Amino acid sequence: MNTEHGGRYHLLRVAHEQFGCEPARLGAEQRQQAERIVERQLRIEAAVLASAEARGVVIPDGQVEQALARIAERYADAAALQQALAASDLDAALLRLLLARELKVEAILERVCAALPPLGDTELSLYYFNHPEQFARPEARTARHILITVNPDFAENTRDAARARLEAIGKRLRSKPERFAEQALKHSECPTALNGGQLGQVVPGTLYAELETCLFALREGQLSGVVESPLGFHLLRCEAIVPARRIALEDALPRLRERLEQRRRKAFQRQWLARLLDSNACVENAHG
Template sequence: MQPEVSETLAYLELKIAESQLSSTPDQLSTETRAQVSLLARRQFQLEQKILASDEAQQVFLPDATLEEAYQRIQSRYETDTLFAEALSNAALTPSGFKAALSQEMRVEAILERVSSHVEPITEDAAEIYYYTHLERFQLPERRQASHLLITVDDDQPDSDPRVYRKLCALLDKIKQKPTRFDKLVLRYSECPTAMNEGNLGLITPGLLYEALDKALFKMQPGEISPPLRSPMGYHLLRCDALHPATRQPFAEVSARIIELLTERQKGRLQKDWIRQLGH
């Protein structure tokens, strides 16, 4: 096998393992690695057909575009050494990686060209999609919330009860005068949000730690929770506003729907064109 072919296969194996298995080829079992290798070979053969097509002769990938993509990937690593190690672990050299990346980008450009004459999606078509898929545009109930956090030092046996008592004392002060909450957050909270009055932003279910999440979605605006324990420590949680579950209006999502349907149209054109390559 030619070196450039083996490295392109290694590149495809890496892409498949990462996208489908959230792993790298060297972390896979022997059986799974063999399956990934088979998929990579099929992908390689398909790409060779695409690159040998008449349409491929009309696509040119500038060196500057390739270099920009290569540098963008390399910049994800903290150092050049770490990038080189990642390539080595995937059985790739910098030149082999760049060649495989070039092939991938050329294939993408060819497929984009093949599907460039897709029929525009009309507003009416987008609206039909919207009303036949209303469940996809539901927004869950959301809450605006703030908190005061004091952390617990697990290495100190008395830290947990001491912090709990402190939160109870602060809660008593807040109950006497609720407007004290923001000032007490600024003074006592050990969360970076203290500089913004403890604001946690707009919260959807499942975003916070479980104890906080359960409490928040039972609270009313202005209500303050008892001390709540999380892995970080104890929190006083305030519900600032309630946003009921709602549906996104068509006007807000029409552009996204048109983009989605356009991409689907392109995908169908590309698949039809690829099937014809085998005839």
């Protein structure tokens, strides 16, 4: 295995992750961008594997097979994967070696920051109180809807007929609002019909503007008139109003700890890599 093999593998991965295609389908500018990324990745990989922290790091075969399985999921079948590998002058055996190498780099980077002490509650609390906007949750609505689509190919779904059908449903529901879920199941042409038209907890920016404006103007328990969106005609019911709130510190702590510790690990790894690459560059210059 050599740098050329690694370059072909990284190019295959970068093409998929950055551009969603095989290397052969990259445009000239995309190819140049991908090759710059690959060149840097290879330089980092070589430096990490040659570092003192790499000693004793071994990747189990099972971990390599899991990584291979994740790659295989991108392709329709095993033949499609083999074809893609062959197009990059790779095969399954070589891919396993390259994956083991990549996993070893990741394991070394994890080892580098293993000695970092865990974040204390005081640090997390300070972040929480200094960034209140990150823990604010806007006012929301729990809602249901009934949709009748417009399709001139069907008499019952012409524009006038669709609206008339929904107005008739709305008239029935104004006298018996508790039947909304039943009517949604029976008449709605949205997949949510199977769940009684339930939209769940809706926050601003979730629905079409026409629907959102209407929904957030409703009182709790109120039924809307007929509202049109690009999907068709709707009836909306506001089941509950969830006031704007701030996530409590004790509820925020678990995810906040995970997020900040991951951010700190990444920053520490970047600093370590920068020092390592600078050191290698100095050595190369001295020998040059």
